[in-house]
Amino acid sequence: MATIKSLNPPDFDGFFLRSVDTELTKRYTSVLDSFQQISSSMSALASIKIPDITLGFQEIAKQVTPGLEAMRRALRRRYPQNWPDDLRPFSDESTIRLIVQDEGIPLAYIPRPEIVSAVVEAENRKRRIDVLLGRREDIIDDCLAVLDDEALHRKVEAQVPLMRDALYALRDGHTSAAQALAIVVCDTLICTHIADSHTAAKRQAGVVLDDLELVFRADYLRIALAIAPVVGLLTSWTPKSPYPAPSELSRHVTIHQATPDHLRPDNALIAVMMGTSLLLAFSELAEWRDARERKPA
Structure with a gap:
């Protein structure tokens, strides 16, 4: 059985451009991308330090913000780079x-x-x-x-x-x-x-x-x-x-x-x-x- 790490991205020309079994490919793509999305999210979350609850709210915000910004940048990269930041x-x-x-x-x-x-x-x-x-x-x-x-x-x-x-x-x-x-x-x-x-x-x-x-x-x-x-x-x-x-x-x-x-x-x-x-x-x-x-x- 293939592990998540060994799975390759879906073949784009097979899915969109070569009339393969659309429903099967959709299911495969959906499952694989869910794994990829979870993996990306976990990678971004890993950069967020668990804040010390004794710290003030401003300090907490400083610790959390870099992780949230990383997630925002990851999502932004999925849009065309020639599009404006205000989507x-x-x-x-x-x-x-x-x-x-x-x-x-x-x-x-x-x-x-x-x-x-x-x-x-x-x-x-x-x-x-x-x-x-x-x-x-x-x-x-x-x-x-x-x-x-x-x-x-x-x-x-x-x-x-x-x-x-x-x-x-x-x-x-x-x-x-x-x-x-x-x-x-x-x-x-x-x-x-x-x-x-x-x-x-x-x-x-x-x-x-x-x-x-x-x-x-x-x-x-x-x-x-x-x-x-x-x-x-x-x-x-x-x-x-x-x-x-x-x-x-x-x-x-x-x-x-x-x-x-x-x-x-x-x-x-x-x-x-x-x-x-x-x-x-x-x-x-x-x-x-x-x-x-x-x-x-």
């Missing part, structure tokens, strides 16, 4: 799903906290797009910064220079070129790391935020938030479709039915944001797998 605006799960999955606006890894806050607090998608376009240069800088500063995994390194080229193109005003290149990068990442079939990839991306409590406890929130916008990107459409082409960013329209109406500033900006976010997410996943393989049996 109260993010407590409405339906709003986060709406923005990230339904509206296709990436919020993981980039952009900077103040922009994330402004996007979440905006009243509708039009206002959110206005926020993004108003901070276009800052967002480009944020994307370039994480691609330059992060030591990304070798499994995504071939796409990094292409993503930088898309960002440089957008910064220099070449909107259509930036969007087209960013979508090619996104398509490569999706087919490599989610599923070869766009239909399957969209289906898998559509479930990553179904159980946010599980995602949070498994410490997959950043990755799930990066993958969720793929749903809108892969909206099915062809020139023979009986309904109009999607106005929001679409992989199919960008590649197969490119027009100036679709290759435009807002779609281009979201495309480079999505590509950057996916690069960071899949790099982190690859690092986790490497760490798991290095663990002794």
Whole structure:
């Protein structure tokens, strides 16, 4: 029988991206993460000294506070690091799903906290797009910064220079070129790391935020938030479709039915944001797998 110490974290691509037995995996993940959460909590609690009841309340507070702060930091690390410290605006799960999955606006890894806050607090998608376009240069800088500063995994390194080229193109005003290149990068990442079939990839991306409590406890929130916008990107459409082409960013329209109406500033900006976010997410996943393989049996 395996001991708690020898259990490995659940295989993320098996759970979210490869259609294994979902219910069995949920049960395994839930039990394992409960053990991990208890272990983390006990580690944090171990730093709290049992206060001497003869001491004054101020002295007791001094002894207890470091342990509580350690627990707070441990919980904070489970949220995207580009989110603001004040997480109260993010407590409405339906709003986060709406923005990230339904509206296709990436919020993981980039952009900077103040922009994330402004996007979440905006009243509708039009206002959110206005926020993004108003901070276009800052967002480009944020994307370039994480691609330059992060030591990304070798499994995504071939796409990094292409993503930088898309960002440089957008910064220099070449909107259509930036969007087209960013979508090619996104398509490569999706087919490599989610599923070869766009239909399957969209289906898998559509479930990553179904159980946010599980995602949070498994410490997959950043990755799930990066993958969720793929749903809108892969909206099915062809020139023979009986309904109009999607106005929001679409992989199919960008590649197969490119027009100036679709290759435009807002779609281009979201495309480079999505590509950057996916690069960071899949790099982190690859690092986790490497760490798991290095663990002794």
